[in-house]
Amino acid sequence: MTDPRRIRIVIVDDHHMFRTGVRAELTSLAATPRAGSVDLEIAGEAGAVESAVQVIKEQQPDVVLLDVHLPGGDGHGGADVIRACNGTQTAAGTPVRFLALSVSDAAEDVIAVIRAGARGYVTKTISAEELLTAIGRVADGDAVFSPRLAGFVLDAFGAAAGEVAEIDEELDRLSAREREVMRLIARGYQYKEVAKELFISVKTVETHVSSVLRKLQLSSRHELTAWAMGRRLL
Structure with missing residues (x-):
């Protein structure tokens, strides 16, 4: 049996109790022997745009779990974090990848962080096991979305791009x-x-x-x- 791969993550959410819960759930699950398991390291946490940017640049994680609504920055939450960290790489020389994890399932929130550069978007109704799988896929460079949200992305970057752009102009x-x-x-x-x-x-x-x-x-x-x-x- 091969050793599980190691994935370093940073958790960014402005609710401390939620960060604590995610850390505990993922750490416990990753420690359970199972097929396709990962060696997960929580490299850091943050609760605002500025602190998130600092810890991401210092720790250079493989994946950032990122809430879309955060205090600080220019008022665009997670999208501000992604833009500020554009070009940041891991120690292995691969790009730091972002997976949005939010209570919001609004189209404009999904589109904003994907446009900024996130590799995926899942809602907080996701199970710990599903989240761990999503982290692994994003670390591999795949795009991951909760099923209902994928349509927003297809619309935004497909036939309905003009409509979404018009909405964003006012929402921005x-x-x-x-x-x-x-x-x-x-x-x-x-x-x-x-x-x-x-x-x-x-x-x-x-x-x-x-x-x-x-x-x-x-x-x-x-x-x-x-x-x-x-x-x-x-």
């Missing part, structure tokens, strides 16, 4: 957090519900809503809902 005015708030408000959430969902204050929600309406040149949440529905963002 919003930060990652503003997009989260926008989507929830457009779905009918009250400010208190948005605050609870995103673990922020009601005052912060109000600030984000005002910013979203100003950037999109809208005057009410009703217009915002119509704007989002017209672009199939709900």
Whole structure:
């Protein structure tokens, strides 16, 4: 029996408890003897754009597990991390590869990080075993997507590229957090519900809503809902 291959990863997510859970699950699973197993090393963690860029450049991991919504940077979350690390290589001289791992399954989030250079995108409903397999595939240079998300990528870089570009032009005015708030408000959430969902204050929600309406040149949440529905963002 051949020795399992060694894969070094960095986990980037702004929720410490989630990073801890992923680390524990993957470490435990990788330590279980099984066919096709990998020798997994957690090389580092980060919870914001700037710290993520620093640890990735220092540790030069094979794969980065990357949340798409992160504080810091230019407000584009995981996409900012990928762009800042463009050209970073592992000790073996291969490119550092990025696998987005997010609670979001929104088309614009998927497209943004893939356009930035991620090799795959899976949602947080994935099992630990499926995630370990996805890490191995991305380390090999394959592209990996949760089944429903693959269509977004095909649309974005295929026949519907013009439509996606048009949507992105307006969405790019919003930060990652503003997009989260926008989507929830457009779905009918009250400010208190948005605050609870995103673990922020009601005052912060109000600030984000005002910013979203100003950037999109809208005057009410009703217009915002119509704007989002017209672009199939709900």
